[in-house]
Amino acid sequence: MSEETNGSAPALLEVEDLAVHFPITQGVFRGRTVGHVYAIDGVSLTVRRGETYGLVGESGCGKSTLGRAILKLTEPTHGRVRFDGEDIAGLKGEELRRRRRRFQMVFQDPMSSLDPRQSVESLLSEGLTAHGLSKGPEADRRRLRELVDAVGLPKGSLRRYPHEFSGGQRQRIGIARALCVEPDLIVADEPVSALDVSVQAQVLNLLSRLQRELGLTYLVIAHDLAVVRHVSDRVGVMYLGGIVEEAPSTDLYADPQHPYTRALLSAVPLPDPEAEDRRERILLAGDLPSPAAPPSGCRFHTRCPWKQAERCDTERPEPRRLEGAAPGHRVACHWAEQIRDGRIRPHHVDADMVDEAATLAVGAPEHASSVQEILGR
Amino acid sequence: MTALLEVEDLRVAFTRRGEPDTVAVDGVSFDVKPGEIVGLVGESGCGKSVTSLAVMRLLPERGNRVTGSIRMDGEDLLALSDSAMRERRGRDLSMIFQDPLSSLNPVIPVGLQVTEVLTRHRGMKKHAARREAAELLDRVGIPDPTRRLDSYPHQMSGGMRQRALIAIALACTPRLLIADEPTTALDVTIQAQILDLLEQLVAETGTALVMITHDLGVVAGLCDRVNVLYAGRIVERADRHELFRAPRHPYTHGLLGSIPRLDGPPGEELAAIRGSVNDNLPWAAPEGGACAFTPRCPRALDVCGEVTPLAERAGTRLLRCHNPVPVAEGAA
Known part of the structure; x- marks a missing residue:
């Protein structure tokens, strides 16, 4: 995408110390709060105009919640979200609805995010009407035809229904829907994970072409590090x-500084047998701890092969820039310098059984795949 | 070395009354030698899972037609009676499925699901089976195995469940293991653990492994030989080093080009394959054949839409293409 990370471009989105804690309630009438799921806990990031910021992490790390909280689809517990200099965390109702024209979302599953009973034309024109962008039926139809063409859908798509399209085409409809209100920021939550590899490349290419042509800003959220790194200027x-x-x-690939990033990079399979045979895997022991009872100190210390006796389990590291690191490269690890210089060697970690039944002690399903599931919604 | 499993001209057609058959697997042949890891790669709908189900004879009894032969130790599995097949399943050949949550019984403790195999196939007594089950769980890397025997599947994480499923599949030290997308539902760090485990177990026990996946990265690190499937037929087969160094079939070539590489320069335009599987031509049609990939193929010639390409052998490689990618270009 934009070749250089433009340090001087103004920030479009600033997130400061954002937190989303979901209450875990017990009892028939959901009266008593017995704990919290700390889905997002103190995240700060800045997305500059025209760049692509990629968020990567494994399931349950809170990346989707972060995307939703930024768009105010989920109410943040505390923290600030500034969009184009204006705090949107406090916006409500009509104000918020009108502001949403400028930030749109592309969802993961193109089937469940498109109403099967609406034609593509109706799906796309809904946004235009809702935001008062309609310029009469003739002009609108012309605009939609251009849009459909721009995202690479066949002619005559407007009168068809979502089930008539393949997965990749449906994702293109989702992208067209986000584009039709001319937003500044698009948050794409796992835009290609439901697609086959050959189709995935088409959608990724489409996203970068649209960015070049329309000057869009993206926040791409995905679990696939290779995909995120490919489309993004900066990666979190x-x-x-x-x-x-x-x-x-x-x-990120040349100089990973956090132990977790290193493990993640070494775990991604490369489509190259020679490279696969050469490289050394850092296998992490065990599973992601429960976000309802996050470990003290550094969240990663329970699985970290470089864990030290001091600080790791008591003090939560702040993101900081190491000496000699590239501008904009921040890492939240107490021992990052020593690990980089090889002064600390990795050691064996015993897998810790994550038993959420014990830590939660409530009737929430263990290892729920989503917070909704934990909340029983 | 003689092959352990020989699949020859396997064809699976799903039938519906009053409608033409849907051919999911169309003349697939491959073999697996003892201790070998063979990959079946392809996108959704290419017939890779149906192939594995056909080998295990787990396809529903009605509504499909399976032809060809599946020989294990020279004996045709398709000709076996149901009870004889049941005897062999789990003992000689077993399977690991994609989604461990839906292939484990949610209302039975994991331990019981492991011991069930042991008592059924190895005739073990209850206590001995339980001891053995704990050992199996330990071997697949489940911490605190004795306590975990009494856990229910929902109390375990995705990675642990997949480990339990592998333990069940390995309970009778089968000579052939079929893994159908065993890591697709898992996170990458957990995927790395499971792939490492599978590789280690295969090396230790000498089990042959058929790895079914859509992820070329997984194949690159694990498989000895790779079969690339497209629309129910094998379009290319080669040893993994050869396949990745010089993919000859335009589909394989395109597939490799469309994956964003972690070690490549970011932001580069990906060489996407145009269209989707919906554009495919039928391999065989009454008015003549075609190559199914023709409408999406950047190298398509006139002949591609008129004549079905045959699978031709060149050294260790098998290729089904009228106009393959030249070696030099493929290596670039």
Whole structure:
């Protein structure tokens, strides 16, 4: 996408110390709060105009919640979200609805995010009407035809229904829907994970072409590090509700500084047998701890092969820039310098059984795949 | 070395009354030698899972037609009686499925699901089976195995469940293991753990493994030989080093080009394959054949839409294409 990370471009989106805690309630009438799921806990990030910021992390790390909280689809517990200089965390009702024209979302599952009973034309024109962008039926139809053409859908798509399209085409409809109100920022939550590889590349290429042509700003959220790194100018790596490392996408692969980033990079399979045979895997022990009872100190210390006796389990590291690191490369690790210089060696970690039944002690399903599931919604 | 499993001209057609058959697998042949890891790669709908189900004879009894032969130790599995097949399933060949939550019984403790195999196939007594089950769980890397025997599947994480499923599949030390997308539902760090485990188990026990996946990255690190499927037929087969160094079929070539590489320069335009599987031509049609990939193929010639390409052998490679990618270009 934009070749250089433009340091001087104004910030379009600023997130400051954002937190989303979901209450866990017990009892028939959901009266008593017995704990919280710390989905997002103190995240700060800045997305500049015209760039693509990628958020990567494993399931349950809070990346989707972060995307939703930024768009105010989920109410943040505390923290600030500034869009184009204006705090949107406090906006409500009509104000918020009108502001949403400028930030749109592309969802993961193109089937469940499109109403099966609406034709593509109706799906796309809904946004135009809702935001008062309609310029009469003739002009609108012309605009929609252009849009459909721009995202690479066949002619005559407007009168068809979502089930008549393939997965990749449906995702294109989702993108067209986000584009039709001319937003500044598009938050794409796993835009390609439901698609086959050959189709995935088409959608990724489409996203970068649209960015070049329309000057869009993207926040791309995905679990696939290779995809995120490919589309993004900067990448933030999330672990259990916090960003552990943030770097320009070239630096992330060349100079990973956080132990988790290193493990993640070494776990991604490469489509190249020679490289696969050469490289050394850092296998992490165990599973992601429960976000309802996050470990003290550094969230990663329970699985970290570089864990030290001091500080790791008591003090939560703040993101900071190491000496000699690229501008904009921040890492949240107490021992990052020593690990980089090889002064600390990795050691064996015993897998810790994550038993959420014990830590939660409520009737929530263990290892729920989503917070909704935990809340029983 | 003689092959452990030989699949020859396997064809699976799903039938519906009053409608033409849907051919999911169309003349697939491959073999697996003892201790070998063979990959079946392809996108959704290419027939890779149906192939595995056909080998296990787990396809529903009605509504499909399976032809060809599936020989294990020279004996045709398709000709076996149901009870004889049941005897072999789990003992000689077993399977790991994609979604461990839906393939484990949610209302039975995991331990019981492991011991069930042991008592059924190895005739073990209850206590011995339980001890053995704990050992199996330990071997697949489940911490505190004795306590975990009494856990229910929902009390375990995705990675642990997949480990439990592998333990069940390995309970009778089968000579052939079929893994159908065993890591697709898992996170990458957990995927790395499971792939490492599978590789280690195969090396230790000498089990042959058929790895079914859509992820070329997984194949690159694990498989000895790779079969690339497209629309129910094998379009290319080669040893993994050869396949990735010089993909000859335009589909394989395109597939490799469309994956964003972690170690490549970011932001580069990906060489996407145009269209989708919906554009495919039928391999065989009454008015003549075609190559199914023709409408999406950047190298398509006139002949591609008129004549079905045959699978031709060149050294260790098998290729089904009229106009393959030249070696030099493929290597670039």
